[in-house]
Amino acid sequence: MKYVDEFRDGDLARGLARSLATSARDDREYRFMEFCGGHTHAISRYGLEDLLPPNIRMIHGPGCPVCVLPVGRIDAAIALARDPKVTLCTYADLMRVPASGGMSLIKAKAAGADIRMVYSTLDAIRIAEAEPSREVVFFAIGFETTTPPTALAIRLAAQKKLSNFSVFCNHVLTPAAMRAILAGEGEGVEIDGFVGPSHVSAVIGVRPYQFAAQQFNKPIVIAGFEPLDVMQSILMLVRQLNEGRCEVENQYGRAVTHEGNLKAQAEVADIFELRDSFEWRGLGEVPASALRLRAAYADYDAERRFGVTTPSAKDNPACECGAILRGAKRPHDCKLFGTVCTPETPMGSCMVSSEGACAAQWTYRRFDTQRVAS
Amino acid sequence: MDLSPLRHAEGCVVTKTYRRKLDIGNGRVDLSHGAGGRAMAQLIADIFHTALDNDWLRQGNDQSVFEAPKGRMAMTTDAFVVSPLFFPGGDIGSLAVHGAVNDIAMSGAKPLYLSASFIIEEGFPLSDLARIAESMGAASRAAGVPVITGDTKVVERGKADGVFITTTGVGAVPEGLDLSGDKARPGDVLLVSGSIGDHGVAVMSKRENLEFDCEILSDSAALHGLVADMVAAAGAALRLMRDPTRGGLAATLNEIAQQSRVGFRIEEAAIPVKPEVAAACELLGLDPLNVANEGKLIAVVAPEAAPALLEAMRAHPLGRDAAIIGAAVEDERRFVQMTSSFGGARIVDWLAGEQLPRIC
């Protein structure tokens, strides 16, 4: 696989590991948050932590949209799906996320709701065209990477004058979440720098992260998702800190340009507008951190069309997902981790997606942790 | 309970007096084909008899009587519900034969006889049913394991997905051989008979909504010939064999780790994966270790016999790409751990829940 295999080369990884070992100063700790779930997955899957010196600690950030979606929004999606005229289309990642009352989309489907897993927003459009008597609702989640495909689907629906298609929009914004984490620093969260998003940055470019370097003095290196990309970026962060620099650097230049994808940005700006505030699991209400459909596209907005309300729902009080998502705690600091909460029976959202900090730790690295369920 | 046999013989149940040929080209299965009457007898005669013909079926009894070999026997049963029914490299018919044959063979036994039970959805095209039965017959003849009894049921439209097949198999275990999932010991060597993930990727390539094109064929195959060569080469040094079907290599190794109370340490770089399978998994966000196989086996063997076993496997067409991929290790937590090509380690876990393509 071109542009993949080259960035998974074992010899180069060991070379980078040696460089890291000599570059990391013994007299300090380096605490880096990888924002994206994709990076969390790569770090766990390739065992990268084994290649890092002990004084470099990776903190798994909130960049897994499944993990940060609050329970109330899942409850609302399930309520929508239970409407007998509704066909709810969703990415497969959401199927097992626990909702209130032990419910989930996969259980709602078993109970008779018409829920279909799709690979792309275009599949949802096709279903709406093929089944004009059904109200097809696309359950849209994701960061800036996944938003443009939703925008295009809405544009396409408008062009085709599809009257039975709408979107339940839960798209959220990366820089706003980073800002919320940095603003909350000190409450158990200490971060020396960020391994920045890959494909989010392919869309939004480099500029939106400048605030973190300028206002919060945190270096950021935008990094590809392959293991060498991650190691290289960690090394770049270490060098920035050692040299007293604080910049936004772009390690993933092969896919990320300075401006990002202007066409995709324009699509998103035409169809969506900022919400004043949006609830994130773990971070709480974050101002200007999510999108909703503009009034001009109200016909395609499932929230308006079906009068969706988001009931306030509580997580399991013992669940530490919130603190884990902020980087204040590690998965094995949670009493539920590996006992009642496992990927088979997730209590919290971090255990659901394989990109979640807890699922990655449990699935790939639980030999590291003290608490081992038998 | 109505266990209708594959009753078919001319002049026995179906007579020439009323018999009009089934319209296999355009006809469909209807409820009368499962009602125990003439229509059912004719369906069985024209489709199943033609495809699976052998002495036992020809007797037309509700059961088949056969000579039992001396010694220990192995028995297995397996239901097949694959979707789509026809996939690159096979179909539900050949799969149902291979699946039962392989489950018997994994005990080291020589598979002898199969039974087949069909649950067919009303409206299912007769042409597809004939194609499946013929494929089953071809697989059974190639394997030398006849289907000697069977059953047919038809359910209303919407109550099944085309056709479901359950096959049961029996086989004879060679004297002195006692393979079992609890026999792996620390230090034992782990082998796989070839590239992993081919079947799952071939089937998924034809799934609605996932559609992609690739040249990958299902590896669906009967493995008892390979197994016989392996038993001849390694004999009592062979601890166990298993075919990593649903859940893939990852699930199978975890099962054995539990049964044998050991851990496994495997090497990522040693595990054969075809480039197209790796690419399809990359696209779908899947791990080849979790993807199903239908013509591969893993074997655990005492270390001293490993080289001879590997050589014997590679000498067989179905074991050409066999490889040593790791070893059993002492581990009271029974973890399956994999060393990545970087030297980093990670756990190889069971798949949580259903294998949902990880889109994002």
Add this chain to the structure above:
Amino acid sequence: MCLAVPVRVTELLPDQMAKVSLDGVSKSISIALVDDVSVGDYVILHVGFALSKVDAEEAERTLAMIRDFAGMNP
């Protein structure tokens, strides 16, 4: 969530679609979000959409830098 893979464009199709290939596996995707896509280009594929083009020179530069950092420059 942001799983994406670099794939090679093998054919341009109507309606801003394209056929892409990854090591012998091919698929139809939308290229509506990226301008000036030609056959032979590599694009980053995410949930059925091309998100950006892969810059071959930048990829080489990054690899060279990785080799340099790894102390393994030829």
